[in-house]
Amino acid sequence: MKVHEYQAKEVLRAYGVPTPRGIVAGTATEARAAAEQLGGKVVVKAQIHAGGRGKGGGVKLASQADEVYVRARSILGMNLVTHQTGPEGREVKRVLIEEQVPIAREIYLGITLDRSLGKPVFMASAEGGMEIEDVASENPDAILKEVISRGRLHTFQARRLALGMGIRGDILAPTVRAIGSLARAYDESDATLVEINPFVLTHDGRAVALDAKMDIDDNALFRHPDLAALRDSAEEEPLETDAINHGLNYIKLDGNVGCMVNGAGLAMATMDIIQYAGGMPANFLDVGGGADKGQIKNGFRIILSDPNVKAILVNIFGGILKVDVLAAGIVAATQELNIAVPLVLRLEGTNVEQGRAILAESGLDFIVAGDMKEAAEQAVARAA
Amino acid sequence: MSILVDESTRVAVQGLGRAGLFHAEQCIRFGARIVAGIHPGRGGTKALGFPVFDSMREAAREARPNASLVFVPAGGAADAVHEAIESEVALVACITEGIPALDMVGVADALRGSHTRLVGPNCPGVISPGKCKLGIMPGHIHQPGSVGVVSRSGTLTYEAVGQLSTLGIGQSTCIGIGGDPVIGTSFIDVLELFENDPGTTAVVMIGEIGGSAEEEAAEWVKGHFSKPIAGFIAGATAPPGRRMGHAGAIIAGGKGTASEKQAAMKASGIAVAPTPADLGSTLAALL
Numbered sequence: 001m002k003v004h005e006y007q008a009k010e011v012l013r014a015y016g017v018p019t020p021r022g023i024v025a026g027t028a029t030e031a032r033a034a035a036e037q038l039g040g041k042v043v044v045k046a047q048i049h050a051g052g053r054g055k056g057g058g059v060k061l062a063s064q065a066d067e068v069y070v071r072a073r074s075i076l077g078m079n080l081v082t083h084q085t086g087p088e089g090r091e092v093k094r095v096l097i098e099e100q101v102p103i104a105r106e107i108y109l110g111i112t113l114d115r116s117l118g119k120p121v122f123m124a125s126a127e128g129g130m131e132i133e134d135v136a137s138e139n140p141d142a143i144l145k146e147v148i149s150r151g152r153l154h155t156f157q158a159r160r161l162a163l164g165m166g167i168r169g170d171i172l173a174p175t176v177r178a179i180g181s182l183a184r185a186y187d188e189s190d191a192t193l194v195e196i197n198p199f200v201l202t203h204d205g206r207a208v209a210l211d212a213k214m215d216i217d218d219n220a221l222f223r224h225p226d227l228a229a230l231r232d233s234a235e236e237e238p239l240e241t242d243a244i245n246h247g248l249n250y251i252k253l254d255g256n257v258g259c260m261v262n263g264a265g266l267a268m269a270t271m272d273i274i275q276y277a278g279g280m281p282a283n284f285l286d287v288g289g290g291a292d293k294g295q296i297k298n299g300f301r302i303i304l305s306d307p308n309v310k311a312i313l314v315n316i317f318g319g320i321l322k323v324d325v326l327a328a329g330i331v332a333a334t335q336e337l338n339i340a341v342p343l344v345l346r347l348e349g350t351n352v353e354q355g356r357a358i359l360a361e362s363g364l365d366f367i368v369a370g371d372m373k374e375a376a377e378q379a380v381a382r383a384a
Numbered sequence: 385m386s387i388l389v390d391e392s393t394r395v396a397v398q399g400l401g402r403a404g405l406f407h408a409e410q411c412i413r414f415g416a417r418i419v420a421g422i423h424p425g426r427g428g429t430k431a432l433g434f435p436v437f438d439s440m441r442e443a444a445r446e447a448r449p450n451a452s453l454v455f456v457p458a459g460g461a462a463d464a465v466h467e468a469i470e471s472e473v474a475l476v477a478c479i480t481e482g483i484p485a486l487d488m489v490g491v492a493d494a495l496r497g498s499h500t501r502l503v504g505p506n507c508p509g510v511i512s513p514g515k516c517k518l519g520i521m522p523g524h525i526h527q528p529g530s531v532g533v534v535s536r537s538g539t540l541t542y543e544a545v546g547q548l549s550t551l552g553i554g555q556s557t558c559i560g561i562g563g564d565p566v567i568g569t570s571f572i573d574v575l576e577l578f579e580n581d582p583g584t585t586a587v588v589m590i591g592e593i594g595g596s597a598e599e600e601a602a603e604w605v606k607g608h609f610s611k612p613i614a615g616f617i618a619g620a621t622a623p624p625g626r627r628m629g630h631a632g633a634i635i636a637g638g639k640g641t642a643s644e645k646q647a648a649m650k651a652s653g654i655a656v657a658p659t660p661a662d663l664g665s666t667l668a669a670l671l
Contacts, residue, residue, distance in 0.1 A: 149493070222459060263539030265618045268537075270660075317542045349522050349525070372543070
C-alpha cells in the first residue's frame with residue numbers, strides 16, 4: 001500500500017527522523033494559512049501517489065503567503081502527469097506546504113527487501129536527487145549497501161554508510177541517527193520500501209528528509225490499524241478496489257479480451273498466450289484457489305465494467321476450485337448479468353466431466369475449448 | 385526415485401481448519417502417510433484417523449513426523465514454521481498465502497543452519513506421484529515417471545503437469561516453490577536435488593516476472609546441471625510496476641522482465657517454450 005509524502009513524513013517523524021516543518025492543505029485558502037503559520041519561504045508540493053512530481057509541475061517555491069495561494073490554486077485540481085502516473089495523470093487533491101531549508105548537500109537513502117538475501121538492505125548514495133535505478137545502471141559502485149539482520153541496522157553500519165558518502169564532522173552524528181531511525185521505521189511499520197530522495201544536509205547543520213516515499217506491506221496491515229487508516233482509495237483504480245473487496249485480484253489493461261483465471265502464474269500465462277494469438281488482454285484477473293459462485297459473478301461484473309471488453313476467456317485449472325462448482329457459477333452469472341459478449345471456456349482439473357455436463361445442459365451459447373492455445377485463438381477471433 | 389517426499393515420508397499437518405482437513409484427506413488419497421495433526425486446543429482428539437496434538441513438540445515426540453504441511457492462516461503461519469524448525473522437522477511445505485514479508489525474513493533467518501528445509505510459502509507444495517502428496521495440487525493429473533517439475537506458480541504447474549501426462553510423460557517430483565519475495569527453497573536448491581536424483585532425467589522449470597531467481601538459476605545451470613531443461617517465463621506481457629497477483633511478481637526499476645529471464649535461460653541451454661501451451665511438447669522434444 002502506498003501512502004502520501006505527508007503521511008510518510010508523519011510516520012517517520014514519530015521514529016525521530018527530522019523533516020522540514022510542514023502543513024497539509026486541501027484548498028488554496030488553507031495553503032495560505034499554512035504558509036502564514038510556518039512563516040518565511042515555503043515549498044508547495046502536490047500530494048499524489050507517484051514520483052516525478054517536480055518535473056510534472058507539481059512542486060513550486062513561494063516566498064510569501066499570497067504567492068502560496070496562487071501556486072496552490074494552480075496545483076490543486078490539476079491533472080498531474082509524471083512518468084509514473086501514465087498519460088492520464090492524477091488529480092491533485094492536497095498540497096503539502098513546507099518550510100524551505102538551506103540545502104548544502106543532497107544524498108539518497110533507501111531501504112528495501114533484497115530477495116536473493118532474504119533480508120532488508122539499506123542503500124545510500126552520494127548522488128541525491130537522481131533516480132536510484134539510473135545510478136544503479138550507470139554507476140553501481142556509487143550505491144553503498146548495508147544488510148539489516150534480525151530487524152536491526154547497527155550504529156556502526158549507519159556510520160559506515162555516512163562516512164562512505166564522505167560525511168564528516170559535526171553533521172555526521174545527526175545523519176547516523178536519522179539513518180538508524182529510518183531503519184527502525186521500516187522494520188516496525190512492516191514497510192516494503194522507504195525511500196528518501198533527497199535526504200539533505202543543511203547549511204545550518206541539520207540532516208533532514210526533504211522527500212519521503214513509503215510503501216507498507218498489504219499482508220501486514222492487519223497488525224497496523226493506524227497505518228491501514230492512511231489508505232487513500234481515491235488514488236487507487238476503483239475496479240481494483242472493488243475486486244479486492246470480493247477476494248479477487250484484478251488489474252485493468254488496455255486490450256479487449258477479458259480474462260478470468262485461477263492462480264497468478266496461469267493468469268499471466270493466459271495474458272501472454274492471448275498476445276501470441278494476436279490479441280490484447282483487457283485485464284489480469286486471478287479468482288484465487290477457492291472461488292465460489294458469488295466471486296465468479298463479481299469477476300464477470302468487474303471484467304464487463306470495462307467497455308473495451310469484446311470477448312471473455314475463462315481459463316481454469318481446477319485443483320481446489322472444482323470445475324463443476326465453477327461451471328454452475330458461470331451459468332448463473334451469464335443468466336443474472338445478461339452477458340452479451342462471447343464466452344470462451346477452457347476448463348480442466350477436478351470434476352471436469354460434471355462441469356462440462358452443466359455447461360451443455362444450460363442451453364447457453366458457450367464456446368468450449370480443449371486447451372489454452374485453442375481458447376486464446378477463439379477468444380481473440382471473437383473479440384476482433 | 386524422487387526428491388523430498390516418497391513412501392517413507394511421515395507427514396504432520398499444521399492447522400486443521402476447513403482447508404487443512406479437506407487437503408489432508410486428499411493427501412491421504414494420493415499416498416501421504418499422515419501421522420499427526422497440530423491444532424492448538426484440539427490436542428487429544430483424532431481427525432481422519434490420525435492423532436491431533438496441541439503443539440509440534442508433542443507431535444514430534446509421539447508421532448515422529450519428518451515432514452509438515454502448513455495451513456495455518458497468514459497471521460500465525462510464520463510462527464507455525466518456526467515451531468516446526470524448532471522441532472527439527474526435516475521438510476516443511478507452507479501453503480499459506482499472504483504472510484507478511486518481514487515475518488518471512490525472520491523465518492529465513494531461523495532456517496539458516498537449522499535441520500529444516502522450507503518449501504514456500506504461498507505454494508502448492510510437493511508431490512512425488514504414486515508415492516506421496518504433500519500439498520494441494522490435484523493428485524489425479526499426475527503420473528509416476530522421470531521428469532521433475534519446479535515452478536513459482538501453482539496452477540501453471542498443474543498446466544505443465546497436465547500437458548506432460550497427456551503426452552504420456554510421467555513425473556518424478558513436482559514442486560511449487562511459491563510466489564512470494566522471500567521463500568525457503570530456490571530454483572537452484574531444487575535443481576541441485578534433481579541433478580543428484582537418478583530417478584529424474586529431465587526438468588521443466590517455470591518462472592515468472594519479478595526478482596532475479598530465474599537468472600541466478602540459469603547461471604548456476606551452466607556449470608552444475610547435466611540434464612535437459614524445458615523452461616517458461618510467465619508475464620511477458622505484464623505492464624511494469626504492477627504486482628501481478630503474487631507479491632513477488634512485479635517488474636520494478638526495469639528489472640525482472642520476462643525477456644531478460646528468457647535470454648538468461650537460452651544462454652544456459654534451456655529450451656524455452658514459446659507459449660504456455662507448449663510446455664509439454666518443448667520437454668518432449670528434449671527426451
